[in-house]
Amino acid sequence: MPEGSASLTSRQQWQALARHQKDLENTQMRELFRKDPERASRFFITGGGLSLDYSRNRATDETFGKLTALARACGVPERIEAMFRGEAINITEKRPALHVALRDPGREPVLVGGEDITPEVRHTLDRMEAFVQDILNRRRTGRTGKVFTDVVSIGIGGSFLGPKLVSEALKPYWHEQLQPHYVANIDGTHIAEVLRRVNPETTLFLIQSKSFGTQETLENSKIARDWFLDNGGAHADIEKHFVAVTANTPEAISFGMAEDNIFPMWGWVGGRYSLWSAIGLPVALTIGMANFRALLQGAHEMDNHFRNTPLEQNLPVVMAMLGIWYSNFWGAETHAILPYDHYLRSLPAHLQQLDMESNGKRVTQQGEPLTYHSGPVIWGGVGANGQHAFHQLLHQGTRLIPADFIIPLKSHNPVASHHATLFANCLSQSRALMAGKTLQEATEELQKEGLSAADVEFLAPHKVIPGNKPSNTLLMDKATPETVGALIALYEHRTFVQGIIWDVDSFDQWGVELGKQLGKGILDRLTGETGEATGASDSSTDNLIRLFRNQSETGL
Numbered sequence: 045m046p047e048g049s050a051s052l053t054s055r056q057q058w059q060a061l062a063r064h065q066k067d068l069e070n071t072q073m074r075e076l077f078r079k080d081p082e083r084a085s086r087f088f089i090t091g092g093g094l095s096l097d098y099s100r101n102r103a104t105d106e107t108f109g110k111l112t113a114l115a116r117a118c119g120v121p122e123r124i125e126a127m128f129r130g131e132a133i134n135i136t137e138k139r140p141a142l143h144v145a146l147r148d149p150g151r152e153p154v155l156v157g158g159e160d161i162t163p164e165v166r167h168t169l170d171r172m173e174a175f176v177q178d179i180l181n182r183r184r185t186g187r188t189g190k191v192f193t194d195v196v197s198i199g200i201g202g203s204f205l206g207p208k209l210v211s212e213a214l215k216p217y218w219h220e221q222l223q224p225h226y227v228a229n230i231d232g233t234h235i236a237e238v239l240r241r242v243n244p245e246t247t248l249f250l251i252q253s254k255s256f257g258t259q260e261t262l263e264n265s266k267i268a269r270d271w272f273l274d275n276g277g278a279h280a281d282i283e284k285h286f287v288a289v290t291a292n293t294p295e296a297i298s299f300g301m302a303e304d305n306i307f308p309m310w311g312w313v314g315g316r317y318s319l320w321s322a323i324g325l326p327v328a329l330t331i332g333m334a335n336f337r338a339l340l341q342g343a344h345e346m347d348n349h350f351r352n353t354p355l356e357q358n359l360p361v362v363m364a365m366l367g368i369w370y371s372n373f374w375g376a377e378t379h380a381i382l383p384y385d386h387y388l389r390s391l392p393a394h395l396q397q398l399d400m401e402s403n404g405k406r407v408t409q410q411g412e413p414l415t416y417h418s419g420p421v422i423w424g425g426v427g428a429n430g431q432h433a434f435h436q437l438l439h440q441g442t443r444l445i446p447a448d449f450i451i452p453l454k455s456h457n458p459v460a461s462h463h464a465t466l467f468a469n470c471l472s473q474s475r476a477l478m479a480g481k482t483l484q485e486a487t488e489e490l491q492k493e494g495l496s497a498a499d500v501e502f503l504a505p506h507k508v509i510p511g512n513k514p515s516n517t518l519l520m521d522k523a524t525p526e527t528v529g530a531l532i533a534l535y536e537h538r539t540f541v542q543g544i545i546w547d548v549d550s551f552d553q554w555g556v557e558l559g560k561q562l563g564k565g566i567l568d569r570l571t572g573e574t575g576e577a578t579g580a581s582d583s584s585t586d587n588l589i590r591l592f593r594n595q596s597e598t599g600l
């Protein structure tokens with residue numbers, strides 16, 4: 045690690061945790077369970093309609109005492125308050141991060157630059173409601189008077205992942221009328237495939253971009269507009285079929301959007317936290333505004349839990365501090381998100397952006413290089429599919445990978461005994477990760493199968509599963525608008541708390557800018573007259589540009 049500020053690692057609470065880790069190094073979780081029959085009920089908390097079993101962790105009461113002591117020393121309670129009060133916690137961009145205000149139905153003013161933002165939040169929700177009702181009640185139709193059947197949302201990153209996750213997660217609540225589609229990538233296949241499936245007379249396009257300057261979104265929006273015009277639409281009809289959500293109204297207007305068709309976004313909402321704003325419009329259109337408001341309410345319940353619950357019983361704080369424990373004291377480099385619910389299959393992708401864009405940072409808030417690791421690699425996939433793909437590495441690989449299992453108690457689709465089987469799979473995985481299989485158990489198992497002594501001796505080590513692998517189990521009654529809202533808010537706050545501990549700005553993302561800057565110059569070289577470099581380059585880039593330019597000759 046680079047040299048730099050050592051303030052976090054020199055804290056006595058940090059050093060106490062480092063010593064404590066040494067004490068626990070040889071402790072097996074299955075021993076902790078054996079010695080303490082109450083362990084599961086003691087390490088079980090609820091909040092915002094979710095329950096967390098965190099008993100399967102390399103942790104004792106002492107560990108949690110030490111982790112919360114570190115959280116207090118790092119000012120977690122004060123920073124939580126600062127966020128809710130609207131202080132400029134996004135220090136490099138000098139602005140607040142007020143996604144929590146978007147889902148607060150209360151009347152308490154929240155000031156940004158001396159102005160109360162809550163009336164505009166409410167007004168925007170009311171505008172969304174009127175718009176959604178006009179579409180769903182067929183008062184607003186396409187250019188030929190036909191009812192809208194499809195909504196195509198064009199956006200990327202936070203203007204894509206959250207809405208896509210939620211509309212998939214809440215499929216049982218879909219209004220029959222509208223089919224949602226999402227286009228994000230600048231890969232032409234993405235938009236071509238979607239346009240092939242929809243009818244220009246009955247398709248509504250939502251251009252979703254906080255900045256209205258994102259290349260992928262603008263280029264895809266132009267393709268959609270041209271397709272609309274090439275398929276019978278006139279310029280005057282654009283306002284019937286195109287709506288934008290942006291914080292950059294002038295750019296949206298110069299793109300050709302009617303001002304009435306622009307829903308606002310605000311600088312004080314980060315892209316990856318924007319699902320709760322009008323960026324959630326494709327969700328509201330798909331599930332109806334009442335369900336969208338229920339989603340906000342669920343998130344708000346989690347906000348209340350986060351703000352008002354002591355750190356020891358606080359779901360986001362407990363999960364965040366366990367993440368710190370494994371990343372910084374046990375050397376874990378990744379964290380797996382394992383939803384056991386087909387409807388939540390896009391959760392890992394959304395949490396990847398949320399967490400990795402927020403906490404993938406290398407300097408403290410004051411710009412000092414970190415002397416410890418910040419955000420881990422977030423990855424995952426839906427269970428039980430992952431069991432037949434990557435779980436092998438979780439069980440017997442050489443790396444430590446903490447995992448979150450997420451499962452509803454009830455299914456929307458109680459097909460035969462599928463849900464019990466799915467639940468059994470989920471529990472068997474977390475139990476196997478924790479308990480593992482000893483050499484003695486493996487040996488006895490093989491002996492019972494009647495293998496020769498030589499075969500038993502050879503095979504037994506391959507069948508040993510070390511266990512002691514940590515996991516959390518997050519439960520909800522059912523994936524409803526409320527519980528899905530709470531679940532996403534939980535992870536937002538988990539990310540925030542970890543950023544506080546690491547002393548990074550979790551609300552900026554300067555790292556993604558360099559690629560965008562370089563992309564422009566490279567595009568000019570790929571498509572321009574000569575392909576020659578006008579600025580700094582390297583032989584690999586030059587060579588690959590040459591191959592692209594000569595593609596027809598090389599046949600590549």
Ligand SMILES: O=P(O)(O)OC[C@H]1O[C@](O)(CO)[C@@H](O)[C@@H]1O
Pocket residue numbers: 199200201202203252253254255256257258261315316401553556
């Ligand atoms: O909504 P916009 O401004 O188009 O940005 C899309 C995404 O691009 C990013 O800025 C990263 O490039 C994300 O933070 C954001 O969610």
